[in-house]
Structures are given as structure tokens and as C-alpha cells.
Amino acid sequence: MRINSGWVDRAWIGNCLAAGLAQSYFEPLEATSIHGTVVQMLLFTQLHLKPLVRWLDPRRETYNEAVGRQVDDFRSFINIHYVSERCDTPLWRHVDADCIPEDAKRRLSQWAARTHRRSDFAPLPGDLHHVMEQLYNPVFDGLGLLRRDTARAELAANPKVRAHARRTSERQRKEFRLAAARMPGHREILVALHRQPAESVGVTGWRSSETATA
Structure with a gap:
């Protein structure tokens, strides 16, 4: 193309x-x-x-x-x-x-x-x-x-940055796991959308073509 x-x-x-x-x-x-x-x-x-x-x-x-x-x-x-x-x-x-x-x-x-x-x-x-x-x-x-080896060496040379990176990574990992646990699965969302309007299954920001043209 x-x-x-x-x-x-x-x-x-x-x-x-x-x-x-x-x-x-x-x-x-x-x-x-x-x-x-x-x-x-x-x-x-x-x-x-x-x-x-x-x-x-x-x-x-x-x-x-x-x-x-x-x-x-x-x-x-x-x-x-x-x-x-x-x-x-x-x-x-x-x-x-x-x-x-x-x-x-x-x-x-x-x-x-x-x-x-x-x-x-x-x-x-x-x-x-x-x-x-x-x-x-x-x-x-x-x-x-x-370069993971280079990144590890640079972090090892700066303990404060390494500690901050570790704390940030752990916090984000917990947040992502919590968010994933609260969300329905992909197929579950698709099935629910097929059966009823998007708003009723907790999908925000969704506007169907019927809603947009109403």
C-alpha cells in the first residue's frame, strides 16, 4: 500500500x-x-x-x-x-x-x-x-x-533511581492486576453488547450508530 x-x-x-x-x-x-x-x-x-x-x-x-x-x-x-x-x-x-x-x-x-x-x-x-x-x-x-544488561548496570550504579523504579513497577503491577480482576472478559463484553445496550454492561464512552444518528 x-x-x-x-x-x-x-x-x-x-x-x-x-x-x-x-x-x-x-x-x-x-x-x-x-x-x-x-x-x-x-x-x-x-x-x-x-x-x-x-x-x-x-x-x-x-x-x-x-x-x-x-x-x-x-x-x-x-x-x-x-x-x-x-x-x-x-x-x-x-x-x-x-x-x-x-x-x-x-x-x-x-x-x-x-x-x-x-x-x-x-x-x-x-x-x-x-x-x-x-x-x-x-x-x-x-x-x-x-539493552537490558546496560539498563541493569545503569540502575545498579544509581540505587535511588533503582529503588524508585522498583516501587513504581510494583505499584503499577498491583493497579493493573486489580483493574484486570474487575473487568469482564473480552468475549463476555461482546456477548453482553450483542444482547443489550453498551451502557448497561458498564462500557463507557460507547455510542452506537443508532444513538449517534437519533
Whole structure:
């Protein structure tokens, strides 16, 4: 499936602001566009709407530069999902040769010797949360790029961080088990939804097509 991905260089022109899918498109996954839209709206509202200024041209330039950084980071983050040792098909040979940008290769080389950390990522204006180390952890783990021996050595060298990580992990494990114990099983939910409205089986945020068009 071919995807015509890309982004506009100038998201803010005159009195028009392109955000979310109007500004960039990378892949047919809602999470990426939702995340990008949230970051762009926070950038705009927190840094450019609050100050009441007469001349907006410098602010447009600052905003466009920040959004350009954001979409570049998204591109690198998404492309790293496709890092693989496979070279058995034209697709994977093309990915390896042409689809991993230089900044992503540089970071991967750097992180082969140590774990990634927040200081590796230039912050966006206003210190807004963006594509930083917490998003890379599950991706690296799934791709087999997370160096567990290196992570253990770094935690062992910092007892306070290690103790905090252990407490956090134990707390989350208990919370997840408790939540799982309270939830009905997947098939149980589907059967109940088939028999009666979603609200009566405790599924919140559900709107059927009949409800939406009523």
C-alpha cells in the first residue's frame, strides 16, 4: 500500500493555521495524528495566544520552526519502528537502504552503548512533552533493541533511581492486576453488547450508530 506522506513547511500563514492532518500525514494510524495535533495546539495556545502582541510575524516564524522540529521527530520515531535485521525481500532492503534517516541512525548507534535518556532530545518550546525517551522504551523492547544488561548496570550504579523504579513497577503491577480482576472478559463484553445496550454492561464512552444518528 503506497502512502503519500509529508508535511507543509509553513503551518501558520497569515490568519490560517494548519494543524494535525491538515499539516502532516505519516501513516494510517490515529495515534500519531492525535498526538501531533495535541502538541501543535499546545504550542500555539500556550506560546502564541497568551501574549497579546500587535505584530505576529515573528511568532509565526517561531511556531513554524517548532512544528517543523516536531514532525521531523515524529518521522524519525516512526521510521525506527521498521529497523530490522531482515533483508530477504525488496521491501526490507529498501527500508534499510533508504528509509531510516541519518539522525535516527546516529541515535541508534549512540544508544547501542547506553540507554537513551531525556537529555538526548532537544526540548520543544515550553518544555512540552513530545517524542522523548518514554515513547522509545516499548518500541525498543519490541524490536529487541533495548539493552537490558546496560539498563541493569545503569540502575545498579544509581540505587535511588533503582529503588524508585522498583516501587513504581510494583505499584503499577498491583493497579493493573486489580483493574484486570474487575473487568469482564473480552468475549463476555461482546456477548453482553450483542444482547443489550453498551451502557448497561458498564462500557463507557460507547455510542452506537443508532444513538449517534437519533
